[in-house]
Amino acid sequence: MANLAITVNEESYRIDVAPDTPLLWVLRDTLGLTGTKYGCGMGLCGACTVHLDGEARRSCQTPVGSIGAKKITTIEGLSRDRSHPVQRAWIAEQVPQCGYCQSGQIMQAVAFLAKTPHPTRGQIDEAMSGNICRCATYQRIRRAIQRAAESNA
Amino acid sequence: MIARAQVSRREFLGTSTQTAGALILGFYLPTRAQVREQASGGPNKFFKPNAWLRITADNRITVLVEKPELGQGSRTYTPMMIAEELEVDWSTIHVEQAPTIPSIYQGLRTGGSGGVANTFTPMRRAGAQAREMLVTAAAQRWKAKRNDCRAKNGTIVHAPTNRRLSYGELVEAACELPLMNADEITLKQPKDFRFIGKSMPRTDVPSKVDGSAAFGIDVRVPGMLYAVIARCPFFGGKLQSFDASVAKSMPGVRAVFSVPPLPRHFNTAGGVAVVADSTWAAIQGGKALVLRWNKGPGGNESSESLRKLAEAQAVGPPTFIAIDRGDARDVLAGAVKKVEAHYESPFQAHATMEPMNTTVHVRDNEIEVWSPTQFADEVQDEIAKLSGFPLDQVIVHMTLSGGSFGRRYQWDYAAEAWQIAKEIKKPVQLLWTREDDMQHDFYRPYNYQRVSGGFDDQGRLVAWSTRVVTTPIAGSNLYTGYAESAETLIDPATIAALEWYGADIAPYSIPNFRLDYAPADSVVPRSWWRSVASSYTPFAKECFVDELAHARGRDPFQFRMELLADKSPEPVRLRAVLQLAAERADWTKPLPKGQGRGIACRSGETCSAQVAEVTVQDDGTVEVHRVVSVVDCGIAVNPDGVRAMTEGAINFALTAVLTGEITIKDGAVEQSNFHDYQVLRINQAPEVEVHIVPSVRSPSGVGELGAMLVPPAVANAVFAATGVRVRRLPIDPQLLKRSQL
Numbered sequence: 001m002a003n004l005a006i007t008v009n010e011e012s013y014r015i016d017v018a019p020d021t022p023l024l025w026v027l028r029d030t031l032g033l034t035g036t037k038y039g040c041g042m043g044l045c046g047a048c049t050v051h052l053d054g055e056a057r058r059s060c061q062t063p064v065g066s067i068g069a070k071k072i073t074t075i076e077g078l079s080r081d082r083s084h085p086v087q088r089a090w091i092a093e094q095v096p097q098c099g100y101c102q103s104g105q106i107m108q109a110v111a112f113l114a115k116t117p118h119p120t121r122g123q124i125d126e127a128m129s130g131n132i133c134r135c136a137t138y139q140r141i142r143r144a145i146q147r148a149a150e151s152n153a
Numbered sequence: 154m155i156a157r158a159q160v161s162r163r164e165f166l167g168t169s170t171q172t173a174g175a176l177i178l179g180f181y182l183p184t185r186a187q188v189r190e191q192a193s194g195g196p197n198k199f200f201k202p203n204a205w206l207r208i209t210a211d212n213r214i215t216v217l218v219e220k221p222e223l224g225q226g227s228r229t230y231t232p233m234m235i236a237e238e239l240e241v242d243w244s245t246i247h248v249e250q251a252p253t254i255p256s257i258y259q260g261l262r263t264g265g266s267g268g269v270a271n272t273f274t275p276m277r278r279a280g281a282q283a284r285e286m287l288v289t290a291a292a293q294r295w296k297a298k299r300n301d302c303r304a305k306n307g308t309i310v311h312a313p314t315n316r317r318l319s320y321g322e323l324v325e326a327a328c329e330l331p332l333m334n335a336d337e338i339t340l341k342q343p344k345d346f347r348f349i350g351k352s353m354p355r356t357d358v359p360s361k362v363d364g365s366a367a368f369g370i371d372v373r374v375p376g377m378l379y380a381v382i383a384r385c386p387f388f389g390g391k392l393q394s395f396d397a398s399v400a401k402s403m404p405g406v407r408a409v410f411s412v413p414p415l416p417r418h419f420n421t422a423g424g425v426a427v428v429a430d431s432t433w434a435a436i437q438g439g440k441a442l443v444l445r446w447n448k449g450p451g452g453n454e455s456s457e458s459l460r461k462l463a464e465a466q467a468v469g470p471p472t473f474i475a476i477d478r479g480d481a482r483d484v485l486a487g488a489v490k491k492v493e494a495h496y497e498s499p500f501q502a503h504a505t506m507e508p509m510n511t512t513v514h515v516r517d518n519e520i521e522v523w524s525p526t527q528f529a530d531e532v533q534d535e536i537a538k539l540s541g542f543p544l545d546q547v548i549v550h551m552t553l554s555g556g557s558f559g560r561r562y563q564w565d566y567a568a569e570a571w572q573i574a575k576e577i578k579k580p581v582q583l584l585w586t587r588e589d590d591m592q593h594d595f596y597r598p599y600n601y602q603r604v605s606g607g608f609d610d611q612g613r614l615v616a617w618s619t620r621v622v623t624t625p626i627a628g629s630n631l632y633t634g635y636a637e638s639a640e641t642l643i644d645p646a647t648i649a650a651l652e653w654y655g656a657d658i659a660p661y662s663i664p665n666f667r668l669d670y671a672p673a674d675s676v677v678p679r680s681w682w683r684s685v686a687s688s689y690t691p692f693a694k695e696c697f698v699d700e701l702a703h704a705r706g707r708d709p710f711q712f713r714m715e716l717l718a719d720k721s722p723e724p725v726r727l728r729a730v731l732q733l734a735a736e737r738a739d740w741t742k743p744l745p746k747g748q749g750r751g752i753a754c755r756s757g758e759t760c761s762a763q764v765a766e767v768t769v770q771d772d773g774t775v776e777v778h779r780v781v782s783v784v785d786c787g788i789a790v791n792p793d794g795v796r797a798m799t800e801g802a803i804n805f806a807l808t809a810v811l812t813g814e815i816t817i818k819d820g821a822v823e824q825s826n827f828h829d830y831q832v833l834r835i836n837q838a839p840e841v842e843v844h845i846v847p848s849v850r851s852p853s854g855v856g857e858l859g860a861m862l863v864p865p866a867v868a869n870a871v872f873a874a875t876g877v878r879v880r881r882l883p884i885d886p887q888l889l890k891r892s893q894l
Contacts, residue, residue, distance in 0.1 A: 001404060017431075018404060025433035029379065034371035035364015037555070038432070039506055040587045044827040047506060075364035087362045094354060094793060097801055098224030099361030100368055100506040100555025125836040132827060134506045134556045135224050136804030137797070138838035 006067055008033065009077025019065025023057075024048045026064045027074060035075040035103045039132070046131030049104035050074050056111035075103035078110065086110045089148035097135035105131050109145050117152055119145065205251070205279045206235060212307060212321035214241055217251040219260040220268045221527045222357055223557040224801075225856050226794040229355045230269055231276055233348045233791060238280030238340065240304040241320070243348070248356045253529045253549040261529040261551055264562055264681065266854025269790050270758075273852050278335040285333050290326035291318050343788060343849045352793035357553070369525030369552040370584065372512040377580035379432040380573050381439045382412055382424040384593055386821040388676040389449035395425050396443040403441055405434030412572050419535065420565040420678065422593070426573045432584055439586075451676025451820030456499065456599075459624070459817065463601035463673045466622045467495065471669035475653055479665030484616035488607025492704050495604070496693040497881045498864070500624075500815035500822075501597035501682055501808075502590075502830055507555020509566035509585040513574035515540070520547045520571065521580075525554040527561040535564045536571050558805065559681030563595055591830055592822040596815055597682030598623040598652070599675065602693035606663075606701050614701060614716070616665040619693065621653040624675040626685075655690035655861065660723040660756050661698070661716040676820050683805055684857035687755070688864075692882065695753035695865030699872065709869060710735050710752050723756055730754065730762040730783040730846060737844055738764035738781040744874075747771075751869025753862040758853035760785040763803075765839075765866035769874045773886030777807060777839045777867055782859060784843060787850035795855050796843040802859030803841050808833045810867050814883050 002019050005012060008031060015030050022041075027033045027050070036059055039047030043061040050059045051073040078084045082091065086109050096102045105128070112119070112127040119127070124145050133141065207215040216235050220227035228248045236246055251258045260271070284304045291309035292299040295316060303310050308317045343350070360366040385392060397409035406429045414423035427438035485491060511524040513536075520542055526532050529551035537547045554561055570583035585593070600623040607616040656668050682688060702712035713731055717724035731754050735741075738750060747769055754762035766779040782799050789795045812831035816823045824830040841859075868879040875889055 021431075021433050025431055028371075029431040029433070032373055033364075034367070034373065037368075037507070038370065038584075039508075040827050041436075042587070042826055042828065045506070078363070082359055082363050090362045091354070091358055094358060094797065096224070096355075096358050096361035097226075097797060098506065098554060098556045099357065099366050102361050103364050106362060129834045129836040132506065132832055132834060134504060134558075134805070134832060135801045136807075136833060136838060137801065138804060138833075138835040139800060139840055140797075141835060 002065065004064060006064065006072060007069070008072045009074060010071070015064070017064060020063045022060050023050065023062040023064045023067065023072070024059040027059060033074050033076055037100055037103055039101065039104070044132075045101070045104075046108055047101045047104040049107040049131065051107060051111055054111060054114060056108050075107060078106065084110065085151045086113065086144070086148045089144040089151065092147060093140045093144040095137050095140040095144050097137055101131060101133045105133065105141055109141070109148070113145065113148060113152070118149055205276065206239070206283050208283065208320050208324055210321045210324050212245055212319050213247060214239070214245050214320070215247045215249055217249050219251045219258050220263045220272065221261065221529065221551050221554060222250075223263070223527055223554045223561070225263070225268060225798060226355055226791060227263065227268055228357050229353055230790050230794060231272060232356065233353055234273060234276035235280035237346060237348045238277045239284050241307045243353065245307055250551055253533050253551065255530055255533070255544060259530065262531065263527055264559070266856040266858065268854070268856070269852045270854055273790070274340075277340050278338065281338045281340055282333050282335040285338055286327045286330050287320055287323050289330055290323040294318065294323070294326060349790050350788060350792065353791055355794070366553055368507050368555045369512070369523060370507055370510045370555070370582075372523040372552060372582060374512065374514065374580040377512065377582060378407060378428050378430065378577060379435045380426055380428045380581050380583045381435045381586060382426050382569060382573075382583065382589070383439045383442050383444055384424040384589055385422060385446040385449075386592060387446060387448045388422070388451050388678065388820050390446045390820070391449060392423065392425065393445040393447055395445065397425070399443070400427060400438040400441040403434065403438050405430040406438040408577060409438065409442070410576060412569065415539070415568055415572070419539070419568045420563055420595070421569050428573060428577055428581060432582075435584070436586060448820055449676070454676055454820045455818050456816040459599055459673060459675060460497070460601070463497070463599070463622045466671040466673050467601055467603040467620050469671060471620065472671050474667065474669045476657055476666060476668040478667075479616070481616045481618045481665040481667035484665040485605055485607040485618060488616060489610045490608040490704065491605065492700055493603070493605045494697055494700055494878070494880055496602045496696060498600050498689045498692060498809065499882070500599050500677060500817070501688075501813055502594045502815050502824070503556075503558045503560035503682060504591065504594075504827075504830060504832055505554070505556030505558060505560055508587055508590040509560070510583060511567040511570035512580060512582040513567075513570040514580035515571070515574045515578065518546060522547065522549045522567060522571070523552055524549060524567045525552045525561065526564065526567060527554065527557045528564060532564045532567045535568060539568060539571060540575070558683040559685070560594065562681055587827070588825045591825050595678045595680030597688055598626060598679045599673070599677070600689045601673070602656070602690070604693050604697045606697065608705070612705060614663055617658055617663050618667040619656050621656055621668070621670045621690070622673050623652045624677060624679055625672045626651045626679045626681065652686055653690060654685065655687035655755065656694060658694060660719065660721070660727060661713075662719050662724070663716065677817060683802060684860040687857065687861040688806065688809070691753060691755055691861050692864035692868065695862065696868050696878070696880070699751070699865070699869045700878065703872075710740055713752070713754065726760050726785060727754055727756045727762075730760050730785050733844060733846070734762035734764050734781055734783040737783065737842065738766070738779075740764065747874055749870045749873025749875070751866045751871070751873055753865035753869065755861055759787075759855055759858050761858055761862060763862035763866045765863065765870045767867060767870040767874055769871060769889050771891040773889035773891075775811060775867070775871055775884050775886065775889065776837070777811070780839045780841045780863070780866070782841060782843050782862075783846065784855060784858065785846035785848060786855045786858070787848050787852045789845045790852050792845055795845055798855045799843045799859040800841040802857060803863050804833050804838050806860035806863040807837070807839075807867070810864050810882055810884060811837065812883050
């Protein structure tokens with residue numbers, strides 16, 4: 001066990017966990033931020049996607065001890081009131097069904113749009129192909145990303 | 154820790170009964186308790202928290218939804234039905250999960266695509282009854298004629314004077330009224346609908362874009378621990394011994410103990426539980442266990458052995474004859490031209506994104522359960538049976554579920570969580586790892602279908618026979634203890650419903666038809682998987698229709714229309730959806746080389762036709778880029794919900810067409826996670842176009858519909874593109890390589 005300092009959604013936390021503990025379980029079990037989901041534990045499904053300094057990362061593959069001073073953003077920290085353009089687009093397109101994967105989808109989409117503000121469909125498919133949705137809301141995800149991109153324009 | 158558990162039943166009862174002046178109505182069919190209450194002349198008859206509807210003085214309207222929310226939209230279509238008759242503003246409606254109190258709620262479950270169809274009348278009646286009572290209350294207040302009072306947008310309006318009272322203002326008076334008989338209230342005609350038939354935004358969507366939606370895995374209760382179970386990889390295998398010394402010494406691990414298999418219909422195989430301070434510590438502890446298992450009765454079973462068994466069962470004597478119209482065997486024997494084919498589909502996993510989990514707290518006089526289930530009342534019943542606690546001391550909170558697709562109709566994981574929790578006098582959350590979930594599912598049955606068709610000397614299709622062979626759901630778990638249930642379940646009618654539903658060729662007009670069945674026994678647990686038998690029977694039936702069309706040199710669409718020439722309602726309705734699908738999919742428009750369209754249809758309460766458009770690459774890879782689906786589901790209560798379900802079901806089934814396959818070796822599943830059970834990803838997902846046929850028929854289900862026709866539509870499209878018949882799923886690209894063709 002070790003005493004670590006991390007910054008999540010602009011709040012500082014001191015946590016006492018083994019440094020090799022995946023960030024996913026620190027978020028969920030230590031901090032109670034359950035919006036970030038467990039799906040596979042192998043970086044295969046994207047349900048656990050968060051941002052480290054704005055970059056999409058699979059929190060199940062990120063040892064908490066490796067994060068250092070990087071700022072962690074989870075779905076809970078994306079906006080206070082679902083006002084992020086991607087969240088608004090997700091509501092407008094009525095994307096979620098069961099909703100379990102959507103935190104990860106949204107975090108992936110936000111990081112992607114930051115780098116690719118005007119994506120083609122091919123770019124969307126490539127950027128989002130690491131995020132599984134078993135309800136298969138994929139075509140609405142495509143539309144929502146395009147809508148969010150247009151709202152940024 | 155953040156407590157995000159749902160409101161407990163006690164709190165629910167407390168607030169509901171103590172809220173001053175809340176109009177609480179629960180009518181639908183009177184429950185046993187209500188009947189007793191009424192018979193005893195109790196003072197508060199019906200005005201109990203037995204309700205689908207609660208109106209408070211602040212004009213807040215709460216709808217209690219029985220059906221679990223699995224992503225299918227129950228928390229939206231239910232309030233739509235109520236609001237339709239209640240005449241309220243949508244924004245005033247709030248949704249709560251109805252609690253598990255069997256004396257009041259008997260429908261905390263959903264399955265068989267039945268949610269909308271089963272609630273359509275009772276929920277509208279619930280809304281209408283409240284409305285009528287509010288009208289009466291207002292008329293009495295004004296001493297006005299009841300007929301002069303109308304409900305409009307959350308108020309009662311006195312038409313002659315234009316006086317108005319809000320529902321909130323009428324709550325106290327309405328509470329004093331005798332209950333109206335909901336069955337005597339005339340419900341709106343479809344032409345007058347304001348909500349039903351309009352796409353309404355889902356009430357659960359906002360919570361699903363900000364991380365606040367609480368699934369079973371998100372339950373956080375003060376003082377809780379986390380657990381996993383190390384499981385025997387071999388179905389029916391037994392634990393020989395285990396060494397927990399390393400696991401017990403790991404940080405955070407609190408306890409390690411064996412969990413016995415539960416007998417009979419609990420369907421659990423047992424294992425070794427590791428309980429820890431965090432999920433991660435429990436998973437690490439589980440990996441540190443040294444376990445010895447034996448292979449049990451299925452040690453020699455493999456996908457190859459199962460195929461050999463199925464091939465033998467496909468030609469041997471049938472166990473049951475389901476349908477025998479005319480004389481298919483003799484007519485086939487004498488046919489001028491005969492076509493035969495067999496079709497095979499493997500086991501499939503549900504692979505819900507939220508793995509199985511349940512949180513249980515066993516206290517001295519009460520058991521509290523939080524479970525992502527589609528069958529909460531059964532979970533309550535089973536845990537009561539297991540524990541010996543009276544039913545009313547087993548409190549089950551049905552959480553949101555991260556997908557279900559039939560998996561959460563089993564209560565095994567809740568029973569396991571109870572097994573662990575009773576040893577640990579603290580709340581415990583049992584989590585199945587993805588590997589557990591993939592390797593210990595109740596799979597879509599393996600199936601093998603042999604189909605024959607015969608033409609007479611006029612070229613008419615005169616006979617058809619189908620032999621269905623499956624690892625039957627009804628006989629599942631014989632090795633893990635389902636035998637008692639299986640005995641009661643294995644009767645021809647049940648087998649028919651579970652195993653060959655959808656294989657009847659009607660309403661295709663073919664004079665001689667025989668459908669029979671033989672099982673292939675297996676150690677692999679099986680159960681319902683989105684669309685059950687209809688996930689594979691249309692694959693054989695609709696592909697074979699294509700083969701017959703080809704044998705006659707006919708266009709597959711035209712050939713189907715000819716087989717549906719009869720003027721009775723069923724073929725007429727099916728012809729209409731086929732026609733529309735062909736039009737919308739540009740059926741007659743030529744496609745470039747390497748591309749093809751395939752069509753398939755199904756009759757039933759919900760009637761549908763689907764056209765898939767594919768490209769087959771030189772390396773044999775199949776890309777499905779467009780699927781057109783025509784859906785005749787009666788009244789589409791929430792059309793966007795119908796579209797969402799259809800899009801989702803089509804893509805769900807595409808996994809089974811393109812990549813998904815559970816294979817067996819040594820009586821164990823070979824796949825373990827999403828790298829080797831490959832589910833559809835966004836770059837493989839087609840654009841799905843859903844066309845809903847306008848209708849005033851009562852609604853019928855769509856949750857499973859889309860899944861049924863994808864396998865034949867895609868396989869037929871591959872044939873159109875390549876001339877190669879796909880008769881086994883998932884499609885093997887090796888067979889479609891350009892060099893092979």
